[in-house]
Amino acid sequence: MLGQDGEGARWTVVVDDVSLVAVAIASWDCGMEHDLSPDEHTVVAALPGWPLPVAVAAPNVPAPHDPGPDVVDGPRLTPPDVEVWGPAQRRLGADEIALQWAVWREQVDDTAFPRPGGPARTPGAGEPARDGADDEAGDEAGDEAGDSAQNGAGDGPAVRPGHHRIRQVLAEARAYVDSPPPLGRVRSAFAPGGARILRADGPGWSLVARTDDIAFVLLDDEPGEVLPVGRGPELPGLLEALDRMAVRPL
Structure with a gap:
């Protein structure tokens, strides 16, 4: 899942609660609002950044941005460079x-x-x-x-x-x-x-x-x-x- 924390920072989160995600997707497909906030015990991994370009943002939080160095060390996930091949x-x-x-x-x-x-x-x-x-x-x-x-x-x-x-x-x-x-x-x-x-x-x-x-x-x-x-x-x-x-x- 691609999401933002309360400060607006970009995070890519892997969860093992498939049903939770399926219900959210079904609700969104029907035009219904649904809050997708997985419990901590369902989170398998959380990586800083987004691996894909995303044109939307979560409501009521700051604009999407990468987490700062005071939050996490190491590289951030970024969209692939379309000008190269790999x-x-x-x-x-x-x-x-x-x-x-x-x-x-x-x-x-x-x-x-x-x-x-x-x-x-x-x-x-x-x-x-x-x-x-x-x-x-x-x-x-x-x-x-x-x-x-x-x-x-x-x-x-x-x-x-x-x-x-x-x-x-x-x-x-x-x-x-x-x-x-x-x-x-x-x-x-x-x-x-x-x-x-x-x-x-x-x-x-x-x-x-x-x-x-x-x-x-x-x-x-x-x-x-x-x-x-x-x-x-x-x-x-x-x-x-x-x-x-x-x-x-x-």
Whole structure:
């Protein structure tokens, strides 16, 4: 929760009273006033600052500001710098894709993905050619491992079959099934048609997927790139396994 103390200082508070928060959100959604003030025994952690830009403020307290050095030592939470690319920006980008799935999905040309048992797609005019390592990777039947890359600025897809980093990401995500990661690393949310939207994060990567469709991967070492992952023969089983272990909102 993002809130302010009596002096107006910004605090990010983690609580374990899910019902308390759910009631508050439901009340606010109905346009009702509701005071959300958790008891001290429900507070798991309280960190100074806000990790996101917030355009509103609590009523009847001073304007939002960071706690002073006399209150807390150490760094304050601050919104990520949108002018640079790093883990925070990558995760925020993946969250945005999850929220705007239909918008991003319609930009992907399914013909860019090779068909099981068929020849790999040949890059067209203006598309980067594949190197030898990617040729070998892309010749596997049913290659679901990322066959195109779309620039986050919306310049259109550029085909890059057999992207080896996406293979590494899928392997690391698959390892989560056998060795579950920390709670919250894999999350599942509602999607229309009985499907689920999955979000998973790992060292240097974020994955967004719909359980009945394709996936997108974002990488720290590919700033601003959104890499589609074709469905293929293995992706459905991986997404199903991740969904079973994922954290779900109440």
